[in-house]
Amino acid sequence: MSGHIGVNNRKEEVRPQLPPQAEATVPRARIHSDTIMEVFGRLEDYFRESRPYLGGDTAIESVARHLFTNKAYVSRAVQRFTGLNYCQYVNRFRVLYAVELYRQNPVLRMNELAQMSGFNSIASFNISFRAVMNQSPGEWSRKYRASLKQA
Numbered sequence: 001m002s003g004h005i006g007v008n009n010r011k012e013e014v015r016p017q018l019p020p021q022a023e024a025t026v027p028r029a030r031i032h033s034d035t036i037m038e039v040f041g042r043l044e045d046y047f048r049e050s051r052p053y054l055g056g057d058t059a060i061e062s063v064a065r066h067l068f069t070n071k072a073y074v075s076r077a078v079q080r081f082t083g084l085n086y087c088q089y090v091n092r093f094r095v096l097y098a099v100e101l102y103r104q105n106p107v108l109r110m111n112e113l114a115q116m117s118g119f120n121s122i123a124s125f126n127i128s129f130r131a132v133m134n135q136s137p138g139e140w141s142r143k144y145r146a147s148l149k150q151a
Contacts, residue, residue, distance in 0.1 A: 033080075040077035042067045053093045054118045060086050091128035094118045098129070098137075106145060110137045 046066060052058050060071045067074065078089045098117035102108055108116075114125035129137045 036073065036077045036080055039067060039069050039073045040081045042069075043074060043077060047093055051093075051097070053090050054097065054116075058090050058118075088128075088131070091119075091124070092132050094125075095129050095132040098125070099133070099140075102141060102144065106141070106148065110141070113137070 043063070046063070047053065050056070052063065052066075057063075060074055064071045064074045075086050078084060078086050082089055082092075084092065094117045098113040101113055101116055110125070111122050114122050117125070119125040119128070126137060129140070133140050135143075
């Protein structure tokens with residue numbers, strides 16, 4: 001024997017390993033809360049001013065590039081300040097825009113509102129509308145029209 005360790009006369013590489021309980025105590029990189037707040041402010045401004053949710057590219061990667069940051073920062077900012085995930089955040093803007101459109105023109109049909117507010121399907125519009133407004137688009141529009149008659 002020549003004194004080598006391993007199979008086929010190659011030395012085995014030994015990698016240090018942390019014990020399982022030590023892995024939990026190793027701090028992960030943290031995103032500074034001032035940075036998150038600043039990213040969220042830029043995101044809110046961009047969505048309010050440019051309205052990318054109406055037909056532009058709302059992929060989180062594209063929005064992050066527009067804000068000169070990365071998708072982790074955008075995602076963390078949305079979660080921290082709204083409690084929503086990014087898709088829910090985008091759809092919330094779309095629903096609120098649909099409500100605004102309907103208030104301006106209550107003869108619009110729901111499928112028209114869905115399309116005009118950036119939804120690709122009436123099903124996703126209905127699901128998102130219910131999540132944001134706690135009622136279906138039809139229920140909400142009936143109540144809204146009834147309130148107009150009473151006023």
